[in-house]
Amino acid sequence: MLDVANEAGVSKATVSRVLNKKNIVRPDVVKRVFDAIQKTGYRPNILAQNLAMRKTNFIGFVMSNVLFDGPYFSTLMNHAASFCEESNHQLVMTDGKHSKAEERDAINFLLDMKCAGIIVYSKYLNEKELAEIISRTTTPIMVLNRPVSDHPQHAITTNHYQSACLMMEHLVQNGHRSIAIIRGNPNSGTDQQRYRAYRDVLEKHGLPVDKELEQCGNWALKGGYLAAVRLLECDRRPSAILACNDDMAMGAMRAFSNAGLSLPEEISIAGFDNSNMGEYLSPSLSSVSVPLGNMVKVAILRILGENERAQLISISGSLVIRESIKSLTAPE
Amino acid sequence: MLDVANEAGVSKATVSRVLNKKNIVRPDVVKRVFDAIQKTGYRPNILAQNLAMRKTNFIGFVMSNVLFDGPYFSTLMNHAASFCEESNHQLVMTDGKHSKAEERDAINFLLDMKCAGIIVYSKYLNEKELAEIISRTTTPIMVLNRPVSDHPQHAITTNHYQSACLMMEHLVQNGHRSIAIIRGNPNSGTDQQRYRAYRDVLEKHGLPVDKELEQCGNWALKGGYLAAVRLLECDRRPSAILACNDDMAMGAMRAFSNAGLSLPEEISIAGFDNSNMGEYLSPSLSSVSVPLGNMVKVAILRILGENERAQLISISGSLVIRESIKSLTAPE
Secondary structure, three states, rough: HHHHHHHHOOOHHHHHHHHHHOOOOOHHHHHHHHHHHHOOOOOOOHHHHHHHHHOOEEEEEOOOOOOOOOHHHHHHHHHHHHHHHHOOOOEEEEEOOOOHHHHHHHHHHHHHHHOEEEEOOOOOOOOHHHHHHHHHOOOEEEEEOOOOOHHHHHOOOOOOOHHHHHHHHHHHHHHOOEEEEEEOOOOOHHHHHHHHHHHHHHHOOOOOHHHHHHEEEOHHHHHHHHHHHOOOOOOOOOOEEEEEOHHHHHHHHHHHHHOOOOOOOEEEEEEEEEOOOHHHHHOEEEEOOHHHHHHHHHHHHHHHOOHHHHHHHOOOEEEOOOOOOOOOOOOO | OOOHHHHHOOHHHHHHHHOOOOOOOOHHHHHHHHHHHHHHHOOOHHHHHHHHHOOOOOEEEOOOOOHOOHHHHHHHHHHHHHHHHHOEEEEEEEEEOOOOOHHHHHHHHHHHOOOOEEEEEOOOOOHHHHHHHHHOOOEEEEEEEEOOOOOOHHHEEEOOOHHHHHHHHHHHHHOOOEEEEEEOOOOOOOHHHHHHHHHHHHHHOOOOHHHHEEOOOOHHHHHHHHHHHHHHOOOOOOOEEOOOHHHHHHHHHHHHHHHHOOOOOOOOEEEEOOHHHHOOOOOOEEEEEEHHHHHHHHHHHHHOOHHHHOOOOOOEEEEEOOOOOOOOOOOO
């Protein structure tokens, strides 16, 4: 800064006045300062300025690295970065690591940075703790995929129960009577909603509930594979599987192919997430499209205070029907 | 801070002295201050403190959101977050967007934050520009997957040429004489190295080079699919395909299955990246394991000044042979 002042032949205070756009500097002096800035390569510390101004164009994103591996994370980040860019903001992502304390640290770090808003995909902090964090700050904090009943405008959720019902009804309509489920993790709210839908649709149609047909795959390829191996050992093989994400569905497909079963002729399967890969599998995977992109867009619009535009965006799931479900009903 | 001082019955200066660990404060006063901090919920602005101290435990990561979609990005981030955590650092990721200027902005932002070091996966800045950025700052900047000849200690590269030669030699040893390539993007250095290996190994074994067998798939599932469709239209169908990443290999597999070809009996395929999915495809995909995790680990160790430990880590590619390549040679 001193170099700039010397180069322009003005005081440091004048340089500062020019940079802070105070209109008390003569235009020719302003020009001299800008020329000097160019010549000296001086770059003001943008972050320090932002901290002083208490406003930045950053949008923070907190997520635990436990969730980094796999298509779900890259899809989320891809949408978040694109929508930030569309609205002239810069995405800054930090790691929530493995505990409530670390998720809090990551949020606090982004608050200290004076982010315009923060999107939290929380794995450890519960609803009550998130509500407290939201009410303690004026910075808009948006919680993805988890309800916060005290602050409904700060929670962006999609109805996983409803989406799972859609897929279960589709399986039943196609004549499936013995349907197994590969759950993600029974501690996850998303998993619980999907499982409840599975049970409710079975009951609604008077179909048997069989604990043997309920396996857990921990959301992973390998877990899906192992769950399918266990399903193949059941006394009565199901005609269709509802896997609670595409990764587990793909793992299961490999297990069925190892067992010499042809898909979908001998066994049908459906996933969730509609990941890119699903379209290119053989058979291509029928799945539920979870509107992750739209959910992130709504979060960013709400951060920007554009609540009316946010309201126009659908965050409902929808079916993507491809080849992996066989119809068992006779053609009409 | 005033609340804390009032609560503890000390001056603001004393609170500050306690927080900055100056040992001139009586132990009972220290205790009173900490009790008051707990009671008032006061949280010092960590970032402002860091800026003042000119040192943080952040490790920055810059990457363009063009690369966010797909398993490559999530694998990178997963490794980066894990190794940051192992060394008690916090990963902060920013988006390099779509231009040199934006990549520079992202780096400058992380410099302003006083990161302990910055990892750059650059898509737009060239070697010369990166060299200039490296020499202009005392913050260690590590460039992933791109040589910087002026600063070899700041560039972490793996030999893609050598790895691609390994896979090509494996195909030739298995009796393949007509081998096609699905390139990523001819502007990419990684792609150029792999393509050069393809050509060199063909020439070394006196095998024909056929421009019709060289297709481009733009690193994507769909591109791989379309490239394979074009290869199927060739007069002479190749017996094996070298796809320059797993995504393109998976897209190609779907095209072959659409055409009624059975894999690997009628056509063999190999990929690069050894992505998680490959193991669960039918047939499972033979691939080249690119040591992304180790590369990130080396970058972080160099940032921490642990060059000796960094040197012990291998960043060579290796073959992962599964089911997707058929041996055409008679058993000995």
